Amino acid sequence: METVVCVKHVPETAEADIVIRGDGRGIEEKDLTFDINEADNYALEEALLWKEKFGGSITVITVGSEDANMTVRMCIAKGADRAIRLDDARFAGSDSYAIARILHAALKDVPFDVVLTGIQASDDGYGQVGPILAQMLGLPHVAYVIETEIVEEGKLARVHRELEGGLHEVVEIELPAVFTIQTGINEPRYASILGIRKATKKEIDLSGLDALGLEEDEVGEAGSKIGLEKLFFPPMGERAQILEGSPQEVSAELVGLLKDKGVV
Amino acid sequence: MGDVFVLAEHRRGELREVTLEMLGKGRELAGQMGGSLKAVLLGHGVDAFSGELANQAHEILVVEDERLEDFNAELYQKVLVSLLTERKPTLTLIGHTAFGMDLAPSLAAELDLPLATDCIGFEFEGGRLLAIRERYGGKLQARVSFKGSEQYMATVRQAAFPIKELEPLGGQIVAVDSPLAEEARRKKFIEYVEAAVGDVDIAQSEVVVAVGRGIKEQENLEIVEKLARAMGGVLAGSRPVIDSGWLPPDRQVGQSGKTVKPKLYIAVGISGSSQHLAGMKGSDTIVAINKDPNAPIFNVATYGIVDDLFKVVPALTEQLSGG
Numbered sequence: 001m002e003t004v005v006c007v008k009h010v011p012e013t014a015e016a017d018i019v020i021r022g023d024g025r026g027i028e029e030k031d032l033t034f035d036i037n038e039a040d041n042y043a044l045e046e047a048l049l050w051k052e053k054f055g056g057s058i059t060v061i062t063v064g065s066e067d068a069n070m071t072v073r074m075c076i077a078k079g080a081d082r083a084i085r086l087d088d089a090r091f092a093g094s095d096s097y098a099i100a101r102i103l104h105a106a107l108k109d110v111p112f113d114v115v116l117t118g119i120q121a122s123d124d125g126y127g128q129v130g131p132i133l134a135q136m137l138g139l140p141h142v143a144y145v146i147e148t149e150i151v152e153e154g155k156l157a158r159v160h161r162e163l164e165g166g167l168h169e170v171v172e173i174e175l176p177a178v179f180t181i182q183t184g185i186n187e188p189r190y191a192s193i194l195g196i197r198k199a200t201k202k203e204i205d206l207s208g209l210d211a212l213g214l215e216e217d218e219v220g221e222a223g224s225k226i227g228l229e230k231l232f233f234p235p236m237g238e239r240a241q242i243l244e245g246s247p248q249e250v251s252a253e254l255v256g257l258l259k260d261k262g263v264v
Numbered sequence: 265m266g267d268v269f270v271l272a273e274h275r276r277g278e279l280r281e282v283t284l285e286m287l288g289k290g291r292e293l294a295g296q297m298g299g300s301l302k303a304v305l306l307g308h309g310v311d312a313f314s315g316e317l318a319n320q321a322h323e324i325l326v327v328e329d330e331r332l333e334d335f336n337a338e339l340y341q342k343v344l345v346s347l348l349t350e351r352k353p354t355l356t357l358i359g360h361t362a363f364g365m366d367l368a369p370s371l372a373a374e375l376d377l378p379l380a381t382d383c384i385g386f387e388f389e390g391g392r393l394l395a396i397r398e399r400y401g402g403k404l405q406a407r408v409s410f411k412g413s414e415q416y417m418a419t420v421r422q423a424a425f426p427i428k429e430l431e432p433l434g435g436q437i438v439a440v441d442s443p444l445a446e447e448a449r450r451k452k453f454i455e456y457v458e459a460a461v462g463d464v465d466i467a468q469s470e471v472v473v474a475v476g477r478g479i480k481e482q483e484n485l486e487i488v489e490k491l492a493r494a495m496g497g498v499l500a501g502s503r504p505v506i507d508s509g510w511l512p513p514d515r516q517v518g519q520s521g522k523t524v525k526p527k528l529y530i531a532v533g534i535s536g537s538s539q540h541l542a543g544m545k546g547s548d549t550i551v552a553i554n555k556d557p558n559a560p561i562f563n564v565a566t567y568g569i570v571d572d573l574f575k576v577v578p579a580l581t582e583q584l585s586g587g
Contacts, residue, residue, distance in 0.1 A: 013400040014477060014535055015556050020404070027404070042507075097373065119365075124399050124406075126381050131369035140338060140450035143366040158454070162520055163275075163362040164422075166459030166513065169335075174450040184507030225378035227409040229394060234405050234560070240552060240568030247579035250569050254551065255583050257567060263471070263528040263549050264495060264584065 001056035001153055003047040004110060006103060006117040006129065007040040007075060009068035013123070024230045036071045039118025043181035045188040046148060047116055048079045054153055057081040059110055063091060063102050069204060077191035077199035084110075088208035090216055095224035100132035102219060105212040107137065113154050115178045119144055127180070134178035141178040142171055146185050150175075266299025269325075269353040271344070272306075272317060273363050275335065276456070279313050282359035282422045287320040289425040290357055291433075293386060294322075297354055297393075303435070306343055308333035319432035325351075329442035334453040337366040339444060344371055346443040352415060355393065360419035372417045378410040379417040384424040384538075401537050402560040422519065423542055462514035464498055471497025472526045474517050474544070477504040478533020478554060478573055485510055487577045488532050494584040495530070502534045518543035533573045536561030553577065 011032040019028040036044070047058045060075040061084045062068050072083040086102050094102065107115070115137075120127035127143070134141035146168065147160035154175055160168040162182050191199070209219060217223055243250040258264040268290045273280040287303060294301040300322040305313055308330045317324045327343050344367075348356060358364040360382045372379035385396030387407070394407050395418055410416035466472055473492035479485060485499075492499040501511040503518055517524055519539040529547035534540060536552070536559055544550070545564045552565035553573050562568045569576050 011400075013403060017556075017558070018400060018403050027400075096369070097378075100373070122401065125397075125401075127365055128369035128379065128381055131366070132373040135370040135373040141366075141370065142451070143337075143369075144362045160457065161362055161366065163456075164519055165523070166516075166521060168457040168459075169362075170454040170457060172452045172454055177450075183503065187509060225411050225413070226380055227411050229407040229409050231399065231404050231406050234398075234402065234563070237563045240550075240562045240565035242557075242562070242568045242570060247571060247575040248583070250571070250576065251580040251583040254567060254569070254580065258528065258549070258551075261549055 001050050001054035001114075001150065002059075002112045003050060003056070004059045004061060004107065004112045004115045005040070005044050005047050005075070005080065006115065006133070007044065007060055007062050007071055008037040008118075008121045009034050009062060009064045009071040010037045010121055010123045020231050020233070024232070025228050027231070034067060034070070036074060037118050037121045039120060039122075039181060039183050041118075041188045042183050042185050043116040043118050044075050044078065044080065045186045046181055048189065049186060050150065051079065054150065059084065059112070061103060061106060062086065063094070063099050072204060073199040073202065074191055076202050077195035078189055079195070082205070083202065084205045084207065086207050086212065088219070090209050090220050093221035093224065093228075094219055095226040096126045096128035097132055097225045098219050098223040100129050100136060101223065102212065102214065103129070103133055104136040105214050106207060113175050114157070115176075117178070117180050119180045119182050130178050130180035137178070139177050140173050141180070142173050143180045144182050145179045146182045148179065148185075265354060266294065266297035267351070267353040268294040268297065268299060268301050269304050269348070269351075269356040270301065270321070271304050271356065271358045271364070272313060273359045273361060274307060274310065274313060275363070279316060280359065280361070281427065282361060282420065283317075284320065284427045285423065285425045286357045286359065286420050287317070288428045288430065289386070289420070291320075291430065293355060296388060299354060301433075302353065304344070304347065306332045306340060314437045318435045318437060320430070321435040322433055323435050324437045325440050326437060327440050327442050329444055331444055331447060332442070335363050336448050336451060336453050337370070338448045338451040340367050341371045341374065343443055345374055347440065348375060348415075354415060356415075356417045358417065358419050360421045364419045368417060368419050375415075377415050377417050378413050379419070380408050380410065381419045382421050383418045384421050386418075398538065401535060403558060421538060459513060462512055464514070466498050466500045466515055466517065467522050467524050469498040469524075470527045471495050472500050472517070472524050472528070472544075472547070473497050473530045473532065474500040474502060474534060475505055475532045476502040476534030476540075479505065482508070482510045484574070487574070487581070491530070491532070491577050491581045494581045495528070497526070497528070497530075500524070502540045503537070531561050531565070532577060534561055535559040536564065
């Protein structure tokens with residue numbers, strides 16, 4: 001079973017202060033920590049589970065700068081066999097379509113039964129790269145996958161898609177195919193110390209625009225269909241009444257307010 | 265020109281709300297673009313829906329085919345490629361749902377059209393349509409443009425637009441021949457599977473205490489459990505807590521879990537992704553405890569405490585227990 005996992009190196013912003021860059025089209029990244037996109041980590045784990053069951057190998061692929069080496073090395077430390085990083089100054093500003101085109105160009109020479117991506121990236125949240133890549137590869141895809149079963153290697157899989165309200169849909173799909181993986185599908189492992197040590201020495205295949213045989217106007221902003229005009233902070237709605245004071249003071253005030261409302 | 269198409273979403277004999285939300289917004293956009301609004305309905309035995317949609321659009325394009333009974337992205341894509349190529353609407357809206365997101369990206373790629381996903385707003389700037397969408401889990405928003413095309417597509421976030429009482433349009437129902445020549449080859453719908461039912465139904469409780477990513481470790485759940493007990497409520501969680509296996513799936517609040525509307529909802533260490541907010545914003549009173557003052561949860565909360573949950577939660581529990 002040959003699996004390709006597409007991963008993205010993203011800033012951790014859940015608990016961080018975000019500062020919009022001067023040009024309004026990006027954020028200040030210097031004070032942020034970066035890691036593998038959460039859903040991609042679940043996708044990698046699914047590939048690792050298949051490898052344990054069926055054998056074969058895992059190729060991890062990313063579009064990103066040198067900083068992304070950290071993320072792909074961690075994938076290798078966990079058991080991926082090979083890493084490809086696609087990097088070129090001309091890739092800057094690529095939207096989902098252009099990213100899918102770059103990945104597509106790189107996958108020409110990579111054999112696979114399944115390509116996995118996370119369902120979406122935690123930074124821009126488009127959720128499109130996997131299905132667009134499938135379309136470019138001429139392959140079927142399933143989005144929002146929350147359970148997989150390889151019925152016949154290289155031929156057929158049966159997967160659960162997560163719908164709304166706790167409902168699942170079971171779908172049978174011919175392989176090769178592209179799946180986008182939902183968080184919670186498995187329990188992602190931690191890398192071993194030995195794995196991390198081995199991964200630091202591993203060579204990462206690097207390709208740019210020319211090696212991929214792409215034209216300059218097929219990538220970056222020129223090759224994109226969606227343009228980012230401007231980032232801004234969400235308009236403040238009717239904000240919560242913020243209680244101020246020590247934990248004891250705010251607790252006493254809150255309990256008083258809730259008692260007045262008759263909810264405790 | 266300037267037509268807006270809205271793809272009707274239905275499942276197991278019911279039209280989904282996002283369809284009506286999109287038609288409400290679509291009517292406004294079609295008006296601004298000088299075109300008409302058309303609902304696109306694919307399915308088998310969906311006459312009841314076409315009637316329901318008739319007052320919401322200028323025209324209802326119905327493709328009746330037994331192969332379209334259950335949603336199948338492969339078949340939907342074939343039908344829509346044919347329909348959109350022939351009729352060339354300026355804008356096509358599809359729900360940002362499990363259904364829409366299995367379909368829209370590859371459909372747009374096949375048609376070579378720009379697609380903005382998870383849109384929460386639309387604006388015009390010098391006659392040019394822009395979409396508004398979130399980034400970084402709702403901490404920022406972005407205005408995006410559709411480049412180099414006369415036609416474009418968007419997926420629309422659920423509940424981003426209200427269902428409005430609008431003047432009935434009395435739209436004409438137009439049967440369109442199904443372009444499908446064969447069954448789905450590569451992707452087959454098998455069945456629906458319902459979520460397992462647990463011992464506690466969080467949707468029935470008057471007080472829900474929900475815990476999120478801010479709790480950090482499974483061992484720490486205990487302090488929130490104590491608070492839930494002191495409140496006389498049930499313990500629930502946001503997606504990251506369920507994904508980590510710290511609480512069972514039937515305790516998940518949000519779009520893919522349960523929708524709750526208790527008298528009191530306490531969000532502990534939950535930043536408030538749109539998917540989570542969709543499952544709890546109808547609660548009467550909402551309390552948010554989070555150390556990040558910019559967490560989106562504070563935009564829906566009644567009362568907010570911006571502090572370390574590991575200090576506030578025990579203090580609050582003691583306050584309730586002590587009296």
